[in-house]
Amino acid sequence: MNISSPRADSREFDTPHFRQALSQFATGVTVITTRLADGSFRGLTASSFNSVSLDPPLVLWSLANGANSLPIFTGNSHYVINVLNAGQAHLAKLFSSRGEDPWASAEYELSRTGQPILKGAVAWFECHNRSRYPEGDHVIFVGEVEHCEFSPQAPLVFHGGGFRSLG
Structure with missing residues (x-):
């Protein structure tokens, strides 16, 4: 069920100010990876990651x-x-740029379904691409986690327009 409301009154909304306000929220940094039918890999850096549900x-x-x-x-x-x-942080930058092939220098192993998992990650979540929702200028992807692992260590954090650590 999709519940939506009429649009908010945004006639005088200041988008640059909104972006600055959002930058005050510290987020973890992820690289989303996948394998194509031809066997090649793709990946991108994303800080928009959240848990949705434990069951499922x-x-x-x-x-x-x-x-x-x-x-x-x-x-x-x-x-x-x-x-x-x-x-x-070098991987976050590598997977967010359009120049160099990130797979030439990224260390990875393959998951049970043949998806690339970056070595050294704090955690990884292998997901079935369950659903997608267009919203605003983005598409929201919901993944059903089939397998996950973690290694307790300090995460990479993005805050105020830059990478940080919690060390």
Whole structure:
């Protein structure tokens, strides 16, 4: 069931101010990875990750409507959400840039379904691509977690426009 309300009054809304306010919320940093039918890998950096439900085990993340990788993640049945550790800011930058192939230098192993899992991640969640919801200028992906692992260590955090650690 989709419950929505009429749009808010945003005639005088200040988008840059909104963006600055959002930057005050510290988030973890993830790299979402998947394997294509031809065997190649794709990945992207995302800080929009949240738990949704324990039963069934659901998580969510979002991707901009204009992202080149939107058709890839919309069409694939599985993906892995890799939560980066405090020493992996280079991976966050690598997977968010358009130049260099991140898979040339990223260390990874394969999940049970053949999805790439980044080595050293604080946690990872192998998900079935359960549902997608277009909302605003993004698509919200809900994944049903089929398998997950974690390694207690300091996470990479994004706050105030930059990477931080909780060390």
